[in-house]
Amino acid sequence: MLADAARGFLDDAAPLTKLRGLRDAGKTHDPALWTEMAQMGWTGVLVPEEAGGSDMGHAAACVLAEEMGKTLAPTPFLSTAVIAATALRQVASDRATAALSKIADGTVTYALAIDEGKKFDPETVELTAEKDGNGFRLSGRKRFVVDGGFADRLLVLARTDGGLTLFDIPADRAGISRNATPMIDSRDAAEIDFDKVEATGEDVLGQVDAAMTVLQPALEAGQAALAAEMTGLAAGAFGMTVGYLKERKQFGMLIGSFQALQHRAADLWCECEVTASAILHAGRMLDSDPQAATLAVSLAKARAADTAQRAVQEGVQMHGGIGMTDEFDMGFYMRRARVGAEWLGDYGYHAGVVARLRGF
Amino acid sequence: MSDDLAQFRATIRTWLEQNCPEEMRDGAVGEDSTCWGGKNWNFTSDAQKIWLERCAAKGYTVPTWPVEYGGAGMNREQEKIWLEELRAINGRLPLQSFGIWMLGPALLHFGSHEQKLHYLPPIARGEIRWCQGYSEPGAGSDLASVQTRGEDKGDHWLVNGQKIWTSYADKADWIFALIRTDREAKKHLGISFLLIDMTSPGVSTKPIRLISGKSPFCETFFDNVEVPKEQIVGTENRGWDVAKYLLTHEREMISGSGMLAGSARSLGAILAEDGGLDEPVLRADVMRAEIDGLAFGLTLERYKDQAEAGQGTGDASAMLKYMGTELNKRRQELVMAGAGSDALSWEDERAPHWLRSKANSIEGGTSEVMLSIISRRILGLPG
Numbered sequence: 001m002l003a004d005a006a007r008g009f010l011d012d013a014a015p016l017t018k019l020r021g022l023r024d025a026g027k028t029h030d031p032a033l034w035t036e037m038a039q040m041g042w043t044g045v046l047v048p049e050e051a052g053g054s055d056m057g058h059a060a061a062c063v064l065a066e067e068m069g070k071t072l073a074p075t076p077f078l079s080t081a082v083i084a085a086t087a088l089r090q091v092a093s094d095r096a097t098a099a100l101s102k103i104a105d106g107t108v109t110y111a112l113a114i115d116e117g118k119k120f121d122p123e124t125v126e127l128t129a130e131k132d133g134n135g136f137r138l139s140g141r142k143r144f145v146v147d148g149g150f151a152d153r154l155l156v157l158a159r160t161d162g163g164l165t166l167f168d169i170p171a172d173r174a175g176i177s178r179n180a181t182p183m184i185d186s187r188d189a190a191e192i193d194f195d196k197v198e199a200t201g202e203d204v205l206g207q208v209d210a211a212m213t214v215l216q217p218a219l220e221a222g223q224a225a226l227a228a229e230m231t232g233l234a235a236g237a238f239g240m241t242v243g244y245l246k247e248r249k250q251f252g253m254l255i256g257s258f259q260a261l262q263h264r265a266a267d268l269w270c271e272c273e274v275t276a277s278a279i280l281h282a283g284r285m286l287d288s289d290p291q292a293a294t295l296a297v298s299l300a301k302a303r304a305a306d307t308a309q310r311a312v313q314e315g316v317q318m319h320g321g322i323g324m325t326d327e328f329d330m331g332f333y334m335r336r337a338r339v340g341a342e343w344l345g346d347y348g349y350h351a352g353v354v355a356r357l358r359g360f
Numbered sequence: 361m362s363d364d365l366a367q368f369r370a371t372i373r374t375w376l377e378q379n380c381p382e383e384m385r386d387g388a389v390g391e392d393s394t395c396w397g398g399k400n401w402n403f404t405s406d407a408q409k410i411w412l413e414r415c416a417a418k419g420y421t422v423p424t425w426p427v428e429y430g431g432a433g434m435n436r437e438q439e440k441i442w443l444e445e446l447r448a449i450n451g452r453l454p455l456q457s458f459g460i461w462m463l464g465p466a467l468l469h470f471g472s473h474e475q476k477l478h479y480l481p482p483i484a485r486g487e488i489r490w491c492q493g494y495s496e497p498g499a500g501s502d503l504a505s506v507q508t509r510g511e512d513k514g515d516h517w518l519v520n521g522q523k524i525w526t527s528y529a530d531k532a533d534w535i536f537a538l539i540r541t542d543r544e545a546k547k548h549l550g551i552s553f554l555l556i557d558m559t560s561p562g563v564s565t566k567p568i569r570l571i572s573g574k575s576p577f578c579e580t581f582f583d584n585v586e587v588p589k590e591q592i593v594g595t596e597n598r599g600w601d602v603a604k605y606l607l608t609h610e611r612e613m614i615s616g617s618g619m620l621a622g623s624a625r626s627l628g629a630i631l632a633e634d635g636g637l638d639e640p641v642l643r644a645d646v647m648r649a650e651i652d653g654l655a656f657g658l659t660l661e662r663y664k665d666q667a668e669a670g671q672g673t674g675d676a677s678a679m680l681k682y683m684g685t686e687l688n689k690r691r692q693e694l695v696m697a698g699a700g701s702d703a704l705s706w707e708d709e710r711a712p713h714w715l716r717s718k719a720n721s722i723e724g725g726t727s728e729v730m731l732s733i734i735s736r737r738i739l740g741l742p743g
Binding site: 242245246254256257259262263265266267269270273274275277278280281295299302303351352354355358359360 | 637644659676735741742743
């Protein structure tokens with residue numbers, strides 16, 4: 001249904017050659033593809049209908065992300081349609097509704113500026129927002145800001161007097177300088193400096209000193225969708241590998257008839273199936289009981305990181321030498337799997353969450 | 361619909377409250393805590409006997425079987441509710457048996473109406489205990505090469521040969537067995553699925569001691585055993601179809617051992633209680649096992665839901681069996697590591713469980729056989 005429709009569109013509009021072509025042209029983003037997705041209602045997948053969205057829910061967002069992952073469709077879907085939209089939905093204001101409708105119609109893209117160190121650690125923030133009259137001045141540096149090189153707006157997590165505060169500001173505001181990072185996955189990311197950047201009270205998303213009320217649901221939505229994308233990625237890499245086992249001959253026979261490779265492929269298929277269950281569960285929990293979804297989300301992200309990395313490593317090994325060549329697509333899967341494993345919390349981070357929630 | 365289910369839940373809850381004896385509400389899962397049934401069964405308490413009888417009268421021992429065959433006719437949603445409510449009061453299952461898990465589903469699928477009426481209700485009431493006669497000394501992973509033969513003697517077969525790994529054969533009343541009834545045909549096409557009374561003249565059993573100490577496994581011998589012709593399930597020489605169908609149920613049953621590692625109990629919490637998780641490498645291994653266990657539990661649920669929706673698990677049961685048993689072996693290793701020298705005495709129950717778990721990835725089809733099934737039938741790799 002939704003998955004089939006999405007697959008049909010993506011095979012046309014964003015096959016893996018799309019990302020390869022952008023990379024070869026030195027680009028990280030294709031605005032035309034984003035516009036098409038907006039017309040199909042995908043950018044508004046989590047936007048309420050009254051703000052012009054299709055409001056299909058998190059399970060549907062995960063289905064879309066999974067299909068995008070299969071061919072590594074290069075879009076700011078997670079940053080904008082999932083993370084920013086979920087954050088904005090936590091706030092009941094005309095401003096937030098207006099922002100949501102711009103996400104739905106595809107005219108505005110977002111990036112989440114949260115990381116400062118080399119690991120995901122949202123509670124440790126050095127970037128400050130100092131009181132300045134009725135507003136604030138933001139100073140500090142964010143890194144690994146995914147889609148931060150081109151996004152129109154930034155969600156910036158900053159330290160305020162009594163805690164953490166989330167700001168929603170245009171990316172071209174005075175004092176902001178963006179340096180694109182040449183990422184291994186050929187996608188967009190930037191390091192962003194904030195030099196006494198002016199922000200008003202209006203720019204605060206949610207309440208001052210209470211960023212997590214707004215950010216936590218947004219992070220969980222993003223983590224689940226990223227896990228779904230990585231599950232799609234694993235399926236894409238695995239499908240390619242099984243296809244190769246059925247066509248490559250050595251010693252006069254198809255290499256897929258060798259038990260050593262059959263069992264590795266079968267084992268990997270099992271891992272993919274188990275991870276797929278965790279993804280489905282996370283999407284359903286976010287839709288049905290978001291307050292209690294943390295365990296399901298971290299479980300999904302941990303499993304997906306692990307499975308995707310196994311799928312690409314096995315993929316290269318079972319392809320042999322050709323798997324190492326740039327001409328072949330496996331390298332794109334491998335590099336994206338590494339970035340996806342790190343973004344929004346790696347295996348260790350989410351395993352820690354699971355352990356805590358399971359009582360140890 | 362959900363109103364109906366809420367009503368159903370309330371009915372079950374009230375019934376359990378009024379009928380489950382206090383002694384049966386201790387959540388015990390030891391070998392004899394749940395009744396295995398059969399003529400040789402010694403009830404461990406009056407409460408165990410009463411609990412079985414009350415459940416059997418309602419069909420709750422086999423909730424999803426049709427009422428006329430001793431079940432309660434529940435659908436999967438209702439069965440889930442029954443199990444959830446039973447778990448909520450920490451209640452023991454009223455009955456467990458190979459009749460319920462293995463033969464029952466095969467009879468429901470392949471048996472005649474008369475056979476179902478004859479064999480299923482005694483299983484549901486816990487009156488007849490069954491064992492499985494599949495493997496032979498020369499037929500392990502290559503199960504279809506069974507040699508125990510049945511000669512056609514007109515109104516009966518004359519059975520001679522030997523079965524191995526027949527769990528609880530020394531306690532069972534009947535055995536369902538794979539018997540070669542055509543020695544000329546290709547090996548898969550000369551096997552019949554026969555039901556044999558263990559008290560028939562010529563049947564004998566001998567226990568096998570395993571590395572875990574005592575074990576339920578036996579060797580079972582057939583020496584000129586007469587088996588009436590009507591005691592066949594399915595068509596003569598097409599017993600392999602029944603065997604395969606039953607194996608998928610056996611695999612799903614065994615994969616349930618991995619379920620214990622999933623949602624039910626947190627291994628990490630258990631080990632942390634007595635300081636077993638202070639060591640960082642072990643802690644990391646337990647975290648991984650916890651994550652994989654939870655995800656596997658969700659997978660088991662997902663497949664059961666698919667089966668309920670009419671999309672049979674079939675070949676995919678090989679995945680559940682493989683993942684579930686490998687997971688359980690990991691879990692048992694971690695239990696031993698967490699318990700340290702506390703678990704090294706024969707008086708501690710952890711060591712036998714750990715040793716016994718090593719058979720999980722062998723019985724019911726080895727992990728390697730499961731992987732081969734997946735690679736050929738699901739991935740379509742060349743045979």
